[in-house]
Amino acid sequence: MREGAIAALEWNGPREEGGYYWQMLEAVARAFHIDLDKPVEEVPKEKLDLILYGTRGREVPIHYRTAQGREFTFVRDFEGVIPNLERRYRETGSDYIRDRIAEFMSDRPCPACKGARLRPEALAVTVDGYNIVEVTSWPIHRTLQWVERLSGPQTPLGERQRAIADRVLKEIKARLGFLVNVGLDYLTLNRSAATLSGGEAQRIRLATQVGSQLMGVLYVLDEPSIGLHPRDNDRLLRTLCGLRDLGNTVLVVEHDEETIRTADWVLDLGPGAGEHGGWVVAQGTPQDIMQHPTSLTGAYLSGRLRIPVPSQRRSGNGKWLTIIGARANNLKNLTVRIPLGKFVCITGVSGSGKSTLMVDVLYNALAARLMGARVQSGEHDRIEGVEHLDKVINIDQSPIGRTPRSNPATYTGLFDEIRKLFAELPESKVRGYRPGRFSFNVHGGRCEACQGQGELRIEMQFLPDIYVPCDVCHGKRFNRETLQVRFKEYNIADVLDMTVEKALEVFSAFPAMVNKLRLLQDVGLGYIRLGQPAPTLSGGEAQRVKLARELSRRATGRTLYVLDEPSVGLHAADVHRLIEVLQRLVDAGNTVIVIEHNLDIIKTADWIIDLGPEGGERGGEIIAEGTPEAIMQVEHSYTGQFLRRHLQLTPGIPGTS
Amino acid sequence: MASNVIRVVGARVHNLKNITVEIPRDKLVVITGLSGSGKSSLAFDTIFAEGQRRYVESLSAYARQFIGQMEKPDVDAIEGLSPAVSIDQKSTSHNPRSTVGTVTEIYDYLRLLFARVGVPHCPICGREVRRQSAEEIVNALEQLPEGTRLILLAPLVRGRKGTYQAVFEEIRKAGFTRTRVDGTIYSLDEEIQLDRYKQHTIEAVVDRLVLRRSEDEEERKAARTRLTDSVETALKFGEGYLTVQVLGDETQAARDLYFSEHLACPEHGVSLPEIEPRTFSFNTPHGACPECQGLGSKLEIDPQRLIPRSIRSA
Numbered sequence: 014m015r016e017g018a019i020a021a022l023e024w025n026g027p028r029e030e031g032g033y034y035w036q037m038l039e040a041v042a043r044a045f046h047i048d049l050d051k052p053v054e055e056v057p058k059e060k061l062d063l064i065l066y067g068t069r070g071r072e073v074p075i076h077y078r079t080a081q082g083r084e085f086t087f088v089r090d091f092e093g094v095i096p097n098l099e100r101r102y103r104e105t106g107s108d109y110i111r112d113r114i115a116e117f118m119s120d121r122p123c124p125a126c127k128g129a130r131l132r133p134e135a136l137a138v139t140v141d142g143y144n145i146v147e148v149t150s151w152p153i154h155r156t157l158q159w160v161e162r163l164s165g166p167q168t169p170l171g172e173r174q175r176a177i178a179d180r181v182l183k184e185i186k187a188r189l190g191f192l193v194n195v196g197l198d199y200l201t202l203n204r205s206a207a208t209l210s211g212g213e214a215q216r217i218r219l220a221t222q223v224g225s226q227l228m229g230v231l232y233v234l235d236e237p238s239i240g241l242h243p244r245d246n247d248r249l250l251r252t253l254c255g256l257r258d259l260g261n262t263v264l265v266v267e268h269d270e271e272t273i274r275t276a277d278w279v280l281d282l283g284p285g286a287g288e289h290g291g292w293v294v295a296q297g298t299p300q301d302i303m304q305h306p307t308s309l310t311g312a313y314l315s316g317r318l319r320i321p322v323p324s325q326r327r328s329g330n331g332k333w334l335t336i337i338g339a340r341a342n343n344l345k346n347l348t349v350r351i352p353l354g355k356f357v358c359i360t361g362v363s364g365s366g367k368s369t370l371m372v373d374v375l376y377n378a379l380a381a382r383l384m385g386a387r388v389q390s391g392e393h394d395r396i397e398g399v400e401h402l403d404k405v406i407n408i409d410q411s412p413i414g415r416t417p418r419s420n421p422a423t424y425t426g427l428f429d430e431i432r433k434l435f436a437e438l439p440e441s442k443v444r445g446y447r448p449g450r451f452s453f454n455v456h457g458g459r460c461e462a463c464q465g466q467g468e469l470r471i472e473m474q475f476l477p478d479i480y481v482p483c484d485v486c487h488g489k490r491f492n493r494e495t496l497q498v499r500f501k502e503y504n505i506a507d508v509l510d511m512t513v514e515k516a517l518e519v520f521s522a523f524p525a526m527v528n529k530l531r532l533l534q535d536v537g538l539g540y541i542r543l544g545q546p547a548p549t550l551s552g553g554e555a556q557r558v559k560l561a562r563e564l565s566r567r568a569t570g571r572t573l574y575v576l577d578e579p580s581v582g583l584h585a586a587d588v589h590r591l592i593e594v595l596q597r598l599v600d601a602g603n604t605v606i607v608i609e610h611n612l613d614i615i616k617t618a619d620w621i622i623d624l625g626p627e628g629g630e631r632g633g634e635i636i637a638e639g640t641p642e643a644i645m646q647v648e649h650s651y652t653g654q655f656l657r658r659h660l661q662l663t664p665g666i667p668g669t670s
Numbered sequence: 671m672a673s674n675v676i677r678v679v680g681a682r683v684h685n686l687k688n689i690t691v692e693i694p695r696d697k698l699v700v701i702t703g704l705s706g707s708g709k710s711s712l713a714f715d716t717i718f719a720e721g722q723r724r725y726v727e728s729l730s731a732y733a734r735q736f737i738g739q740m741e742k743p744d745v746d747a748i749e750g751l752s753p754a755v756s757i758d759q760k761s762t763s764h765n766p767r768s769t770v771g772t773v774t775e776i777y778d779y780l781r782l783l784f785a786r787v788g789v790p791h792c793p794i795c796g797r798e799v800r801r802q803s804a805e806e807i808v809n810a811l812e813q814l815p816e817g818t819r820l821i822l823l824a825p826l827v828r829g830r831k832g833t834y835q836a837v838f839e840e841i842r843k844a845g846f847t848r849t850r851v852d853g854t855i856y857s858l859d860e861e862i863q864l865d866r867y868k869q870h871t872i873e874a875v876v877d878r879l880v881l882r883r884s885e886d887e888e889e890r891k892a893a894r895t896r897l898t899d900s901v902e903t904a905l906k907f908g909e910g911y912l913t914v915q916v917l918g919d920e921t922q923a924a925r926d927l928y929f930s931e932h933l934a935c936p937e938h939g940v941s942l943p944e945i946e947p948r949t950f951s952f953n954t955p956h957g958a959c960p961e962c963q964g965l966g967s968k969l970e971i972d973p974q975r976l977i978p979r980s981i982r983s984a
Contacts, residue, residue: 019977053977065973095971119972125961130952132959134942137796138788138949145784145950149771174787181786185779192774202771202780209770211759218757221774231676231754233718235710239759257698262676262752264693264717266701266709277697286706291685294703310702540685540706553705584704 019094033077034097038064040075041091067093141169149202152629156202157189191220194252196245199364199628211552212240213363216249223252228260238269239581242362242610243655250275268584273314274299281310287512287540313585320589320613322660326640327599327619330354334375334398334573334604341391342369343633349622350638351375353401353573356599357606358618360652361636364628367608368577372407375606376575379405402604404572408559410552410581417466417546418454422509425562427529427543434523435505440498450495451505458495458505460486509544516543532561535594537587553582557591564594570602580611592617612659615652616641623652673750676717680746683719684711693717695750714756719743721754766965767953781947790942792935799935799942804902807912807929811881811897818881819917822900823850823873824908828938833864834872841874844907848875850915873913876904911936 042049047060068091077085092100102114122128129136129146136144141163148156163170164182192198195216206214215237222232237253238246250272257263257277265272273279279302281295295301295308302308303315312318332353339347344366351357359367373391380386383405413424422428432448435441441450450458453465463469463483467490470480482488489496489506496504501519503511511519513533520526533539536557541550550558556579563574579595580588592614595605599619609615621644625636637647644653645660675692682688686708693699701709723740771777790799802810811820826837841849842858849856850873856862864870877900884890904912910931918924928936933944943949943956951957958964 065976094976095973098971098976114971115969117971117976118969120967120969121972123959123962123966123968126959126966128966130959130962130964130966131950131957133793134940135949135957137791137793137799137942138784138945139791140784140788145780145788148780149769149777170787178783178787181779181783185776185783188774188776188779200770202769202774202776204770205766206768206770206773207764207766215757215759217770217774222755222757229752231717231721231752233713233754233756235714235758237757253698257696260696262693262695263698264701264713265699266713268702273700273702275698276700278694278699280691280693280699280701280712282701282703282707282709282712284707286704287685290704290707291687291689291711293689293691296691309704537705582705584702584707587705
């Protein structure tokens with residue numbers, strides 16, 4: 014303990030001047046005969062508890078020497094390390110101290126209610142022998158069965174109870190039914206809404222809307238198929254059609270082929286992205302779109318254009334990564350072998366444990382071992398084969414930055430190159446401008462009225478803050494002198510306002526920039542503006558900016574990339590491009606693991622691991638693993654079945670024979 | 671306005687090129703296109719934004735000031751627009767109190783169900799708890815076999831430490847002559863010495879009687895009146911609680927029956943609150959676990975982290 018067994022700052026060990034907390038600890042040790050030189054494990058538990066939880070009222074003589082050499086002697090009880098930290102956590106005004114203490118804290122089920130959240134009195138009320146917490150802890154399909162039993166002929170309720178419960182049960186049954194219909198039967202009612210994926214939350218809201226039975230409403234939906242296995246897509250489409258049949262207009266922004274085929278009317282916008290988009294390319298029934306000569310959507314829909322299935326699957330480098338005994342969440346003590354040097358796809362219906370296995374268990378464990386990250390990995394015995402890797406990178410959909418000062422150009426390092434270029438211009442040389450002059454984050458070149466933000470926040474007291482363009486720079490973020498420096502006819506603010514595509518033209522003579530810009534375009538982001546503030550990027554866009562940055566790094570050939578649904582928000586043409594980019598990573602010897610529902614991506618994988626069979630408690634097992642060809646032969650694999658159907662729709666492709 | 675299309679004329683939001691489209695009403699319409707081709711600009715930033723703006727315009731100026739100003743999308747006209755509801759993916763709740771049950775409102779209905787048809791139990795012993803009137807108690811007692819000998823007791827102290835001389839004085843003053851202490855009946859004439867540091871249960875003996883089913887109408891009525899009177903007295907003196915000791919014979923051991931006028935466990939005296947839907951809400955103090963305020967988890971110092979294993983035997 015004297016060597017710092019207790020990791021918290023002040024309890025760490027003797028300091029030169031002693032330290033108040035440490036002297037207290039020594040006093041307690043003296044009073045209760047605890048040997049501070051012994052390893053902690055050899056200190057008897059009850060004595061260790063005295064240190065950790067305090068003496069509980071028993072007083073200890075403390076002899077305290079200050080740094081100045083003054084001495085005090087007093088007698089008081091010792092509050093204990095843990096109560097001390099908890100008290101200081103509650104009372105401190107300093108965020109720093111709070112963060113430091115929070116490192117030693119973990120969120121644990123409440124000792125009184127064991128996570129049930131209710132008073133014991135409320136838990137003691139039962140219907141059919143179950144209390145309300147038990148009912149909400151079941152997956153929705155089971156809760157529905159229970160409600161059906163209560164309202165059915167086998168009901169355990171008495172005559173009077175039935176009369177009271179009848180209408181309530183009907184409501185519950187209808188709402189649970191809507192949730193089942195949108196493919197969420199694996200969720201539990203007590204699942205915290207904050208932990209739902211975007212797609213799940215959207216489908217819950219959809220289910221709620223269906224329940225409202227309104228008509229004459231215009232519903233606008235953004236990609237409801239995200240995160241949905243093709244098997245559940247049917248049910249979602251039926252729900253959307255149900256909304257329509259009630260007499261509503263349902264307007265869906267969607268890339269999913271099934272959805273487009275089901276639509277009554279399709280609007281195809283394009284032809285390109287950003288400045289090249291914004292026109293109506295085609296409109297009409299799905300049939301009309303397919304026959305349209307120039308519609309990209311129609312071309313993919315009709316099969317005129319298609320993403321090819323690789324004629325050969327990679328054999329990989331023969332090395333394997335093996336996760337042994339994965340038990341986190343619903344995983345059933347899985348042992349999973351992942352081939353390295355391949356493009357690996359994890360599939361399975363929503364809630365089958367894909368993300369748990371790949372992110373919670375695999376990524377977190379590898380990040381802790383390879384990258385020194387301070388994360389707790391999901392429960393598993395061990396992982397073998399880590400020695401074949403030297404890096405692990407999770408390219409997820411979390412935002413690249415929360416401040417408007419971050420943008421794709423700064424994130425990918427492109428802006429550094431641009432600023433260097435601007436500083437090299439003759440005009441800058443004359444004026445003595447250095448690269449820092451062209452940053453909107455530091456003093457010098459930025460507009461000081463808005464400190465480079467381009468807009469001013471006006472606090473409206475009880476109304477939400479409003480943002481107005483800065484009236485000095487008019488949103489340009491730089492001061493007048495800086496803006497006078499131009500490359501070709503563009504000043505630095507114009508550059509930030511350019512799309513990636515435009516920038517490719519403008520900076521075509523600079524290989525370093527072209528390299529970064531091309532990668533952005535390759536991942537389908539040709540349309541974003543270089544200076545687009547990070548918080549306004551969608552999850553899919555943020556993910557692809559990260560992908561572009563990773564691609565621009567020198568590949569070690571021993572890196573493992575983990576991507577969760579990279580196809581989100583991508584049109585078939587963009588998916589096509591994305592696949593090529595991912596294949597490039599694998600060609601360089603790296604391993605790419607994607608969690609995906611998109612059949613076009615699944616079919617191009619070298620190796621598939623299909624989890625299931627269902628979501629939630631009924632999932633967490635391996636259904637099939639192997640090449641796409643092997644998966645298609647597995648009768649009880651939903652993914653295999655849909656893959657077979659998908660490839661039959663686009664005939665003449667190797668792999669279907 | 672009898673048309674069955676939503677007509678968007680001259681939309682120029684973001685990169686839209688002054689486009690005019692007709693969207694059939696009451697149909698499933700998909701907008702597709704490359705990423706960044708303007709799908710969301712048309713669906714959300716034009717059509718939905720205008721639908722929402724018009725709705726907000728219909729509110730009073732007073733209400734509008736709380737919503738904030740909505741910018742008019744850059745579009746010449748939109749005809750045939752209905753009230754619009756957007757179901758996007760961003761507006762998820764990050765409140766730790768929101769659950770799937772609460773956002774779908776299913777939990778509200780479940781609370782109602784449990785409040786109205788749920789069966790309350792004692793949180794300590796798990797026994798079903800029921801509220802009984804004196805009349806119901808009398809009816810229940812009359813179901814016991816003929817010749818059963820009963821002692822009606824009014825519970826005053828339940829498993830608490832102390833000597834309780836004042837309680838005995840109170841019983842005496844109320845006119846009772848016997849008391850049951852920890853299962854043994856004493857006359858109040860005796861000096862009763864209790865161990866101050868042990869837990870005691872004290873009841874006043876209100877009546878002792880034998881159940882008889884008389885043939886005679888009058889006698890039966892009189893017996894019933896006596897039983898009812900005694901039950902009422904005991905309930906009054908025991909503040910709503912009643913214990914009945916059924917004396918044993920050769921075939922059966924003695925046992926206690928517990929009754930209460932309150933929604934409470936008569937044995938443990940745990941009084942349950944009135945069962946209302948809010949009892950099951952972890953977001954009100956009426957239902958939330960008082961320890962964690964209904965969050966289900968607590969942030970605490972974890973000794974595992976405080977003393978990391980790597981240096982545990984340092």
